[in-house]
Amino acid sequence: MRKELITDATLVRNYIQGNETALEQLILRHKERIYGFIFSKIYDHDIANDIFQDTFIKVIKTIKKGKYNEEGKFLPWVMRIAHNLVIDHFRKSNRMPKFNNTGDFNIFSVLSDDALDAEKKIIKNQVESDVRRLINELPDDQKQVLVMRMYNDMSFKEISDKTGVSINTALGRMRYALINMRKIIDKHNIILTN
Numbered sequence: 001m002r003k004e005l006i007t008d009a010t011l012v013r014n015y016i017q018g019n020e021t022a023l024e025q026l027i028l029r030h031k032e033r034i035y036g037f038i039f040s041k042i043y044d045h046d047i048a049n050d051i052f053q054d055t056f057i058k059v060i061k062t063i064k065k066g067k068y069n070e071e072g073k074f075l076p077w078v079m080r081i082a083h084n085l086v087i088d089h090f091r092k093s094n095r096m097p098k099f100n101n102t103g104d105f106n107i108f109s110v111l112s113d114d115a116l117d118a119e120k121k122i123i124k125n126q127v128e129s130d131v132r133r134l135i136n137e138l139p140d141d142q143k144q145v146l147v148m149r150m151y152n153d154m155s156f157k158e159i160s161d162k163t164g165v166s167i168n169t170a171l172g173r174m175r176y177a178l179i180n181m182r183k184i185i186d187k188h189n190i191i192l193t194n
C-alpha cells in the first residue's frame with residue numbers, strides 16, 4: 001500500500017500502537033494547510049510556528065491520554081485546536097497593559113487600533129457563534145429558559161409565568177443549562193473569551 005492511501009484514522013491508530021513515524025506522516029500531510037490557516041490569522045511567521053508546534057503538542061497529549069475519538073475527522077479536529085490556540089494568542093496579547101499618557105499628545109493615540117479591533121471582532125464573533133452552537137445543543141426546556149434569561153433579560157418570575165412552570169423549576173433548568181454548557185465546552189476544548 002502506498003503511503004498516500006493510508007487514511008488519517010489508520011495513521012492515528014498506528015501512532016497509538018507505538019509507530020512514531022505515523023505521526024510524522026500526519027504532520028507532513030497536513031502541515032501546509034494547518035500552518036497556512038494559522039499564518040492567515042496571525043501574519044507573523046515566528047508566532048505562527050509557535051502556535052503550529054503548540055497545536056501538535058496538544059494533539060500528541062490528547063492522543064497519548066487516549067482522549068482522541070474523532071475518527072475520520074483528524075484534520076477538522078486539529079484545525080479546531082489550532083483555531084482555539086490562535087484565539088488564545090489574541091486573548092493573551094490583549095492583556096498587555098494599556099498606558100494612559102496625560103497631556104495633549106499621546107503617542108498611543110497615534111498608533112492605529114484597527115488591527116487590535118479586527119482581532120477583537122474576530123474573537124467576539126467566534127465566541128458568539130460558539131455560544132449559539134452550545135445553546136443549540138441544550139435540551140429545549142433548558143434552551144428556552146437560558147434564552148429568556150440571558151437574551152430577553154427576563155426575571156425568573158417572568159419566565160415562570162410565561163412557561164407555566166414554578167420559579168424553582170425555571171431556576172433548575174437554568175442551572176442545568178449552565179452545567180451542560182460547561183460539559184460541552186470541556187468536551188470540545190472550546191475557549192470562550194472576549
